[in-house]
Amino acid sequence: MRSRRDFIRISGLGAGGLAISASGLGVYKNLASSPPQGSELSVDTTRTPTYCEICFWKCAGWVYKNEEGKIWKVIGNDEDQHSNGRFCPRGTGGPGMYYDEDRLKTPLIRTEERGKQVFREASWEEALDYIAEKIKGIAEEHGPECTALLTHGSGGKYFGNLLKAFGSASIAAPSYAQCRGPREVAYHMTFGEGVGSPERTDIRDTKCLVLIGSHLGENMHNGQVQEMSDAIDKGASIITVDPRYSIAASKSKYWLPIKPATDIALLMAWIHVIINEEWYDKEYVEKYTYGFDQLKAHVQHMTPEWAYGITTLEPDLIRKSAKEMANAAPAVIIHPGRHVVWYGDDTQRSRAMAILNALLGSWGRRGGFYNPEKVSIPSWPHPPYPVPGRTWKDAYPDQYNLAYETLASGICDATIPTLSKACNFKAWIVNGTNLIKTIPDTEKTLQAIQELELMVVIDTMPMAITGWADVVLPECTYLERYDTIRDSTHRKPAIALRMPAAEPMYNTKPAYWMAKELANRLGLGEYFSWNTIEEMLDWQLKQVGSSLEEMQRIGVKTFDRTYDDLYFQKDQDMEFYTNTGKIELYSTALAAEGFDPMPKYTAHEEPPPGFYRLNYGRAPSHTFGRTANNALLKDLMEENTAWINPKVAGEWGIENGQYIWLENQDGIRSSFPIRARVTERIRWDSVYMVHGFGHTNKKLSRAYGKGASDSELITKVHLDPIMGGTAMRGNFVTFKFEPKEEEAAS
Ligand code: SF4
Structure with missing residues (x-):
């Protein structure tokens, strides 16, 4: 071997x-x-x-x-x-x-209270019978809608079909409210369609790619990175907006080291310049858009000089970069990003990016955004699904009406009984997602878990969430x-x-086998025939x-x-799936819901003295926390580092390579130390780390204790009022030189 x-x-x-x-x-x-x-x-x-x-x-x-x-x-x-x-x-x-020899190897059933890793091994028969009996009992007492599925990954489709057959529509992927949801809503509000995955960005043929807090190259979206590389070789210019000098920034014609949390001010100033200098695509705007006059009036005071006071970016740099985009139009992409839950006004920031794309005429144009197509795979014939009496939305009357998918955090909150909310959920099936790290505010997630009568976790690895499960099902x-x-x-x-x-x-x-076996036990075999x-x-x-x-x-x-x-044809008549049938620069849907129909900059909380904004991102060799224990990938990157500006490091006496602890504004200190990376490549007001390290489960023998976890430092969450996204970049950290006493003792 x-x-x-x-x-x-x-x-x-x-x-x-x-x-x-x-x-x-x-x-x-x-x-x-x-x-x-x-x-x-x-x-x-x-x-x-x-x-x-x-x-x-x-x-x-x-x-x-x-x-x-x-x-x-x-x-x-x-x-x-x-x-x-x-x-x-x-x-x-x-x-x-x-x-990986640390894999989950056989079904497990809890023998002691939640949070203690005390399980006994079980046969598949016993584990599935146990789950089916519990779920049936919960449905009899509270209704089938009280079971929710939280899922990430391919096997989730089968569990989703099972849930629907059972009578529950509460199926959530954290990738929506904890990641891409605001941009999908924003693009729906603007163009009547979302961006989708893979994103419909025509990077291959673009002449100008604008990345706002999106670090392609480190964030390894394979096809996109290849297209970006080819586009650069063909002479495309890159504009990167990031407080950190990322790999993408190093390939850029313009790097805009923006003050964190001020992106909307920059975007509105760009819109101001492009409208006032008449650099927008007049024919396209005239033919396809709605609300140009309102937008023009709205941005009149949002000059580059106004934005300078907010973003710290020189007005000349704002104008020059706007001109760069206009010169490339329509082959220009203001990239919508992917993980966009930052400050709580994320749908509006994504709207500003969508509006900029619309003004430059890049939606539906070569080098901008193409029209994607897919094969529709039919479902295996099955009886109609029952109509659920309730869904997660019943816990949020008159809220999040523009969210197109179920909010994982919404299910979590609606599991905790409160006077103002019906308590809907008694059972969770958690497939392939480590909710302890994916949903911010771990304390609240654990509070919700304690309210459950059953939590089943399906995974390949003993991630932290498995320690809280009642039954663990090991997926191949x-x-x-x-x-x-x-x-x-x-x-x-x-x-x-x-x-x-x-x-x-x-x-x-495999997941399909588990779902079919559970369906048989629940009397739903005809859905998996x-x-x-x-x-x-x-x-x-x-x-x-x-x-x-x-x-x-x-x-x-x-x-x-x-x-x-693939692209709009010249003079093609188009009808968009918006209320007006046009690309909406002024959003009638947002106005109808009582939100600002056009984006506005609002100031966000600043770091307290001695604290720095916590920014986080990806490394090319790892995905979330799931790969940290992978022997091949661990050899490429074993732990993360904390990027600190030399001026700040000097003030604190921190040496490059020194291990330190990070502590957030709520007094939460990282469980493990993190190595300092002292570098000019980050602004003085920010600290940056790669997400997915600092695992606390000792069963992950290679990943345990390696680096620090950004997730545990994200205890303050700002909710996007439009679609319920959980914004995570309003957290601040300071430096400590020893663990907390109780951690040192353990
Ligand atoms: S991890 Fe796999 S799926 Fe993701 S970009 Fe790399 S090769 Fe593609």
């Missing part, structure tokens, strides 16, 4: 196994798309298709095995639009997830299972198959002109577009 080091070398992460793209942005090109000829390693020439589960980008690839039939490496599928045949560094580390990894057909949107409609490359290790099972997953997938694929046999062979199938062009 090969060592873990060998896996690093041969999976394309080692120095001999990779080539960095021309612009050095860190996307790794597989040197071979087939087994190496004449290699000392003879390999099993069979390969199985998959799509990567290390992050939500879901790049399609191939899994190869070694001569012993063991999983050896994962590489990109050349036919895939998400990956273009290349996996990012963390994606190539996928086998590390499969070989994505390399060991079939999943739903990937049918996400792109320039061309396409599908991708994931199938098992190996039998599940230990006593683990297929005999085998192969039968179901083959039926689905045949409905769209493929088959399981074909997809097992090719992995990815791309279809011709069937409607619309």
Whole structure:
């Protein structure tokens, strides 16, 4: 058996196994798309298709095995639009997830109170019977709507179908209220459509890409990073707005080191300049938009000089960067970002970005935003789902009417009984999401969990949330299972198959099997009436002109577009899905709900003396906290660091590389120390760290205690009044040189 080091070398992460793209942005090109000829390693020439589960980008690839039939490496599928045949560094580390000896290995049932890691091993029969009986009892007493699903990842679709069949519509992904929700609402308000995933940004052909707090290159959205690299090579200019000199900033023509929390002021000043200098696309604005005159009047006082006093950015820099965008238009993208829950006015900030895109005529234009298309995979025939009597929304009458998806934090809050809210939830099924870290304000999440009569956690790893579960169901990894057909949107409609490359290790099972077994026990078998997953997938694929046999062979199938062009045609008449049928610069929907129809800058709380704003982000080798224990990826980055400006470090006497503790405005000190990175690359008023470290569960033997957790320092949350997003960047930290007493004692 090969060592873990060998896996690093041969999976394309080692120095001999990779080539960095021309612009050095860190996307790794597989040197071979087939087994190496004449290699000392003879390999099993069979390969199985998959799509990567290390992050939500879901790049399609191939899994190869070694001569012993063991999983050896994962590489990109050349036919895939998400990956273009290349996996990012963390994606190539996928086998590390499969070989992780810390994996959950068998079902567990709690034997002591919540929070204590005292479980007994159980058979699948016993664990599933236990869950079914509990859920039935809860439904009899409180109604089926009292069970909620909180989910992230591919298997969630099957549990979602189970919940709907059971009579509950409360199915939430933290990726909405804790990540991309505000931008989706903002783009719906403006263009009548969301941005989607992968984002419909036409970076490939752009001439100007504007990144606002979005650090592509470190945030490894594979296809986007490749397109950004190619665009730079073709001469596109990058404008980066960030208090930190990120990798993207280093590739930029203009870096705007903005004072944190003032982005809306910059955006409104840009809108002011572009309107007043008449740099906007007059034909486009005239033909497609609604509310231009109101917008023009609204921004008249929002000059670059006004914004300078707020953002600390020189007026000349604001004007020059606006001109850069206008020169490139319509091939310009003000990138909508992804994790956009920052200060609580995030829908309005995203609106300002959408408006800027509209003024420059980039929506629906080459080099701006393309019209995506997808294959619609039909569902296996089943009886109609019952109509739930209640949903999570009943806990929030007259609130969040513009939220299109369920709020995970809304379910959490509605689980805690209060005088003002009906207590709706008694059971949670938590699939593939470590709620302790994904929903901010951990204390409140734990309070909600204590109110539950049942919490089931489905995961591959013993993440912190499993310690609070009543029943833990161990899922096999994505390399060991079939999943739903990937049918996400792109320039061309396409599908991708994931199938098992190996039998599940230990006593683990795939999500579809668990959901079907639970359905049988709940008397809902008719909703899962297929005999085998192969039968179901083959039926689905045949409905769209493929088959399981074909997809097992090719992995990815791309279809011709069937409607619309990729871009608006010249003079094409368009109707947008907004109230007015136009692109709304003035939002009638926001006005009708009592919100500002056009964005306004409002000042946010400043750090108290001796504190610095906590900013956080991603590293190319890790995804959230899920990969910190991966042996292959841990070798690339074992712990995070705290970026501190030298002036600040000097005042505190902090040396580069010194371990310190961070403490937030509420007196919460990081459980573990973090190494200081003293660098000019960050403003003096901010501290930056990569998210996903500082794990407290000792069962994660490699990740435990490595680095500090930003999540535990985020105790202050500002709710976006428009759609309920949980803003996390209103937290401040100071420096400590020792652990808290109780932690030191333990
Ligand atoms: S971007 Fe990287 S981690 Fe994410 S799906 Fe693609 S290869 Fe996997």
